[in-house]
Amino acid sequence: MSCRLLILISAVAVFAVVSGTVEETARDIIDALTHAPFEEWSGVFIATNDRIRIKVIRSTFFVPNSSANGYGGNDRQKVAAYHIVSERLEFADLLSKASQSRLPTLLTGSSILVTNNSGSGFTVDGVLITEPDMFVDSFMAIHGIAVPLDFKTYGSERRL
Ligand SMILES: *[C@@H]1O[C@H](CO)[C@@H](O)[C@H](O)[C@H]1NC(C)=O
Numbered sequence: 001m002s003c004r005l006l007i008l009i010s011a012v013a014v015f016a017v018v019s020g021t022v023e024e025t026a027r028d029i030i031d032a033l034t035h036a037p038f039e040e041w042s043g044v045f046i047a048t049n050d051r052i053r054i055k056v057i058r059s060t061f062f063v064p065n066s067s068a069n070g071y072g073g074n075d076r077q078k079v080a081a082y083h084i085v086s087e088r089l090e091f092a093d094l095l096s097k098a099s100q101s102r103l104p105t106l107l108t109g110s111s112i113l114v115t116n117n118s119g120s121g122f123t124v125d126g127v128l129i130t131e132p133d134m135f136v137d138s139f140m141a142i143h144g145i146a147v148p149l150d151f152k153t154y155g156s157e158r159r160l
């Protein structure tokens with residue numbers, strides 16, 4: 001598992017160097033999210049990850065409940081990057097993930113842990129998905145979650 005993840009991360013890194021546009025898209029998205037409240041996250045994400053203007057990132061995006069606005073403080077940029085998975089996963093795709101499997105994120109070296117893969121109580125990093133498939137198209141999927149994900153506790157395999 002950790003080996004597969006490493007290969008995936010290095011593949012993403014190599015790709016980012018070869019294609020500046022994907023890297024630019026990621027930077028634009030993360031910048032925009034860093035300065036937006038959670039209730040604007042999905043709109044900002046859809047508008048910024050726009051295939052007409054720029055190179056789009058196939059991705060999954062977790063949007064926290066807006067009642068947690070203010071979360072992250074100085075780490076807000078890392079928080080934003082950690083909520084983006086570099087793979088398109090509709091809720092049906094998430095359901096096929098094994099419990100304890102990891103989803104690679106745009107935060108370098110950090111991944112999201114699937115903590116419960118049951119349809120009625122699917123959790124990532126111990127956080128319930130409250131609104132599965134909030135938005136889905138051919139290149140991205142967005143899901144609402146109860147509270148923000150905590151990369152400091154769950155992001156690194158070594159820490160668990
Ligand atoms: C996963 O969530 C379901 C539904 O809430 C619950 O019944 C089940 O016990 C949970 N599984 C684990 C391993 O926590």
Ligand SMILES: *[C@@H]1O[C@H](CO)[C@@H](O)[C@H](O)[C@H]1NC(C)=O
Nearest residue numbers: 065066067068130144145146
């Ligand atoms: C958001 O959080 C508030 C306060 O914890 C809660 O009352 C509300 O139901 C939550 N909304 C969603 C969509 O989870």
